[in-house]
Amino acid sequence: MRAPDHPVMSKGDVLLAVENVSLGFGGVKALTDVSFDIRKSEIRAIIGPNGAGKTSMLNCINGFYYPTEGRITFKGVKRPKMRPYEAARGGIARTFQNVALFKSMSTLDNIMAGRSIRMNSSFFWQLFRHGPAMKEEVEHRKFVEEIIDFLEIQHIRKTPVGRLPYGLQKRVELGRALAMEPDLLLLDEPMAGMNLEEKEDMSRFILEVNQQYGTTIALIEHDMGVVMDLSDRVVVLEYGRKIADGTPDEVKRDQRVIDAYLGVAH
C-alpha cells in the first residue's frame, strides 16, 4: 500500500484534536465539552456505557454532524463545516456499528467502490471501457487484491456481500475502508456480535493495519478485554462528558470509570 499523501507527520504528532466540543439536538445534549486528541499511528479507543455519545463523537469527526460548540482540528487545520464526502476525501474512513455494505455488489466491487475517490478517468473513457479507464480499473484492482489477500477473503471475492455471514461482512467493510487509504480510520464497534475466533481475527487485522501501514485508528468497542489489549490510549465518555483519558492501565484504575461501569451505591 502507498503511504498517505499529506504533509509528512511522524508518529506521535497530533493528527486530530477535539477541543471543547459540544453537540446538542434541540434540548438533548449528546456531547458536553469534550476534549481529547488522536496522535499519528496510535490506536485510540473511545469507550463508555450505552448512550454515552461515542457514535455521536465519531459522527462529528467524519463530518456527519457539526459540533454546536468547540472545534475539531485535523492535520493541524481547523475543520470548517463540511459534508461527509469532504471529510472522506480529506482522509477519514469509517466502518459502521450496523454493517453498511452495498449489499447487491460482490466483495470485490464493494472494495473497488472504496477506491472511487482515487479513480479519475473521464466519463468519455468510461463509456468505452478502454484506454485510461481500463488501465485505471486494473491498477486499482491490483491494490484491492492486496487488501483481499491481507484480510484473507479471497474465497468470497465474487460473492454478493448480502449472502455472507456477519463476521465476514464486517471484514469486507474494514477492507472497503482500507481501500480509501485513510489517514484516520474510525471503527464503530468492529467486533459487535462476533464470536471469540472472529474477534481474534479482527483484532489481528486491526493491529496489522496499524503496525504495517501506520494507519491511525480510533475505535469504539464494548469488549473491555479487546480494548485494553489493542489500544494505546483510551478516552472514556459518560452522558456526553469525558470522565477519563489515558493508557488502558490508568483508565482501568480510575474510580470514576469503575463507577460508570459498575454503578455506585447510593
Add this chain to the structure above:
Amino acid sequence: MLYREAGQFKTNYVSDSAIFPLRQDRIGLGLIILAAYALAFLGNSFLLQAVMIPFLVFSLASIGLNILTGYTGLLSLGTGAFMGVGAYACYKLMTAFPDVNVIIWIFVSGFFSAAIGALFGLPSLRIKGFYLAVATLAAQFFLQWCFIRIPWLVNYNVSGALDAPLRTLFGIPIMGPNATPQTRYLLVLTIVIVLTWLASNLVHGRIGRMWIAIRDMDLAAELMGIRPLQTKLLAFAVSSYYCGVAGALLVFMWYGGAEYDVFNINQSFFILFMVIIGGLGSLIGSFFGAALIFILPIVLGIVLPAVLSPFGISVGSDVIEHLRFMIVGALIIFFLIVEPHGLARLWQIGKQKLLVWPFPY
C-alpha cells in the same frame, strides 16, 4: 454440457473483469446480434414495423429508466416526458438544419433531454422514494404542457403534430413515408446495440459502482467520498439521454408522426412496468421487460385464435382482446410472485443451473 466454465482460465485482471467472462456467453451474444440483423432480411414488414422496431425502442427507453431507477435507486415517473423532449428536440433540429444527417440529430437530441432530466433531478438530493416520484411527476405534467402550449416546438404546425420528414442516407430513404421498415429496423437496431454497449460499459465501471453504492446505502457511499448530488444528477442525465433518443426513434422511426399525447403519463408507467418486470438493475432485463409487456400481447393475439379454433371455439376479436389483457395481467402477477427481482434474475438463475447441469450444484 456445452455451457461450462471449465478450462477457461483468467490470467490477467482485464479478462477477469470482462463483462462476459464466459466464452459461451460471448458466442451466444454474437449469435443473437447476427440473428437480429438477419431478421431484417428474413422477416416480413409486419414483423419489423409492428413488433421489432417498437420492441427495440421500448427496450432503449427501459434501459434509460433502469439506469435511474434500477441502478441508482431513484424512482421516476417522468420517462414519457423525457422521451418527448428528445422527440421534439430532434424535430426542431432536423427541420432547422435539414442538411445535417438525421442520425446525428437523433444522437444530439438526447443531450437536450439529458439537460432537462438533470434539471428535474435536482430535488433528488433532498427527497427520496415515493416523494421523488411525485417530484418527477411535476416534470411529466410541466413538459407535457409545454408540448401542447408552445407551438414553436412543432414549427407552428396547425395540427400540432410531429411528422417525420423525408431524410436519406447515401441516397436511401431512412426516415419519412418512403423509408422501408427494413431500413428503419436496421437503423434502430444499430443505434440500440451501440447505446446498450455504452450503457453496459458505464454500469460495469467506476460510475456504475458509484450509482449502485448510492442505491444500496447512500450514507455509506457519501462517507466514502462519493458526491451524492453529482452522482445522482449524472444518473438523471444519462437516463434521460437514453429516454430522449428512444423518444426520437419512437416518433420518427416507428410512428412516422405523433402528437403530444404519446408522451403522457401512461407512457411513463408503461416503461416503468417494463423495468420492474424485466428486472431492476439489469440491462438484459430491460429487453425482457419490453418483450413481455409489448410483444406478448401481440403474440397472444395471433396464437389464441389459432389455439382455440381446433376445439371448435370461434371467438370474436373483441373477446380475444379481453383475453389478451387478462392473460398478460395474470402473467405479470405470476412472474412477480415467482421472482420479485424480475425476469433478469430468472435468466441468471437459469444460467447458473445450466453451468452445473445435470448436477444440482
